[in-house]
Amino acid sequence: MVSSxxxxxxxxxxxxxxxxxxxxRVQEQCPELSYRIVEARERIGGTxxxxxxxxxxxxxxFFTLAFPFHPWRGENSIVDGDEILDYLDEVLTTYGIDKHISYRTRVVGADWSxxxxxxxxxxVIDGGEQQIRARFVIVCTGYYDYEQPYDAQIPGRERFTGQIIHPQFWPQDFxxxxxxxxxIGSGxxxxxxxxxxxxLGARVTMVQRTPSFILAEPRKDPVAGLLRSKLAPARAHQIMRVKNTALQWGLYQACRRAPKTMRKLLRSGAISGTGSETLVDTHFNPPYNPWDQRLCIAPGGxxxxxxxDGGAQIVTGNIRTITxxxxELADxxxxxxxxxxxxxxxxxxLLGKIALTVDGEPVNGADTVVFRGAMLSGVPNFAFCVGYINLSFTVRADMTARLVTRILKRLSGHDRSVVVPVYTGPHPDRPFLDMQSGYLRRGAALMPRSADDYPWTMAQNVVRDSWHTNRADLDDGLVWTKPRVTSG
Incomplete structure (x- = not known):
């Protein structure tokens, strides 16, 4: 498929x-295609x-956050960041993906001809500009701004005589x-x-404006140990992945369908962990239902x-000012x-701040409609990946990758070289990541829109979403054509 x-x-x-x-997935399903990865940072890992x-x-x-094709062999189910990076390094070298990566290469724009x-x-590579020509682009930059986190605009910061740290820029010598x-925060x-x-020896006070629901989960899953003692690593990993995906899906569904019951269960667990009904009812009793916002996990409680134990305290209320x-809180x-x-x-x-244009015309994400959570209406030979909010990111990422490779196989195997999602309905108002979490509400205006039905949506429901995505009719919503003019 590649040309001069x-x-x-x-x-x-x-x-x-x-x-x-x-x-x-590209090298597995489309070995005839060449691919390249560009990464703005100096190493892999993203988040x-x-x-x-x-x-x-x-x-x-981590059984669901890990890849389905490479088993997780570690002891823990909730895994520390350095272990995650080690696992990703192992995957790169095992499958030769490391040979395809260019680091310190920041993409600033992309124009479709x-x-x-x-x-x-x-x-931009080490301050110099370079162009890359490609037939198909897949943007895998997630949906966080790596350079500029949210600024809550808390008054009085300039008065504080101590040190203010944002977790996104944690000083390693602290x-x-x-x-x-x-x-400050409750997420x-x-x-x-x-x-x-x-x-680490600090005396900590958690200052939250609004409580969150907290679920204690064990760091180790005893079922994993049992399966590993009986089965090959790949098979044990596959079963654990299916089991935990089902459990997470079931928990979400239970929270949405029986919020009062789940609130009581979460309250009971928090009381068991803290030993105080008063503390839980004051500081872990959100005004919203479970999974209206993301449910937080506390490994081992x-x-x-x-x-x-008294090493930490918690206060709830609006901040009046930093002194x-x-x-100082409002009360x-x-x-x-x-x-x-x-x-x-x-x-x-979204899309890593890349200035996206089609034949010179700028693409505004909010003007597009998402195709099966993986493509944008009106944008040819282009895909992007965003994971689930209520499930491990990788579950959806792998689903997207497998869908995209189906599309790539068809492009390379037929006399068609262009595929574009074409949406003809009324422009929907709903962002495709639709949840009440603060960062999603703040970013809603930037997001592609989502209709009610497939192929123009991505449900936060792995059962429904996988059914429609894995069985997608590639002629439903996609238009396949030859280029207008052939060159090179």
Whole structure:
């Protein structure tokens, strides 16, 4: 498929979990195609290379976060960040994917030419500009802004005499031991940081505006040990992956269908972990239902234990201001601190801030409609990957990669070289990642839209989504053509 006017058949942007998954599926299903991965950072890992704060770990079990084609052999089910990077390195070298990666290569723009059916991708490498020509582009940059996290605009920051740290830019020489640390936030990052900082000798106060639901899960899954003792690693991994996907799906469905019952169960678990009904009803009793926002995991109940043992405290309320010596809440409560950690959330950045154009016309993501969670209406020979919100990212990433390779096989095996999703219905208003979490609400205006039915949607329901995606009719919503003019 590659020609003298093309550097590669398939360009994959991003070497995190989804980029590695896409590369594996391309070389597995389309060995006749050349591919290249470009990565803006100096190493693989994406999110897991970006975040280096204490205790950083998977926020779901690793049997589902790991790849289905490479078994996880580690002891734990909830896995620390350095173990995740080691696993990804192992996958790269095992399958030879590392030979296809260019590091420190930031993509800043991509223009599709209908005349020769190719993308011209503009990159910056060590300060110099370079172009890459490709027939198909897959963007695997996730949906976080790696350079600029969300700024909650808390007043009084300039008055604080101590140190303010955002978890996205954690200083590696920081020593928490003996320090009074206020962690602002109630999401997954704060839930991870608080017990980790306590273990490192800090006195920690968790300052939250709105409580979150917290579910304690064991770090190790005893079923994994049993299966590994009886079965080959690949088979044991496959069963664990199916089991845990089903459990996560079941938990989500139970929360959506029986929120009162699940609220009671989550409350009961929190009381068991903290030993205090008052503390739970005050600080772990959100005004929304379970899974209206993301459910946070506490491995081994570590956050509950930190609160119960007194290493950490928690306060709930609106912040009035940061003061010279800490934080003042609207009700007058003060929190003294030497260090403030602003775990206040992330910013959305779909498609890695790439300036996307089709024959010179800019593409505005919000003007497009998502095709099966993997392509954009009106954008030819282009795919992107975003994982589930209510399940491990990789479950959806691998589903997307397998769908895209089906499309690539058809492109390379027939006398067609262009495929474009064409949406003809009324433009929908709903963003395709539709949940009440703060970072998703803030980024809703940037997102592609989602209709109610397939192929123009991506459900946060792995059973429904996998049924429609894995059995997708590639003539439903996709238009296959030859280039207008043949060149090169």
């Amino acid at each position: 006017a093309t550097d590669c058949d398939v360009l994959i942007i991003g070497a995190g979990i989804s980029g590695i998954d896409a590369a594996y 897991w290379d970006l975040f280096r704060y204490p205790g950083v770990r998977s926020d779901s079990d 209908g005349g020769d059916a190719r993308w011209t991708v503009k990159t 020593e928490p031991d003996g320090k009074r640390i206020a962690v 997954a990052t704060a839930v991870t940081l608080v017990p980790s900082l306590v273990k 570590d956050l509950f234990k930190a609160l119960k 010279e010596g800490g934080i 007058g409560t003060t929190v003294s601190a030497d260090v403030i950690v602003t775990a206040t959330g992330l910013s959305i950045s």
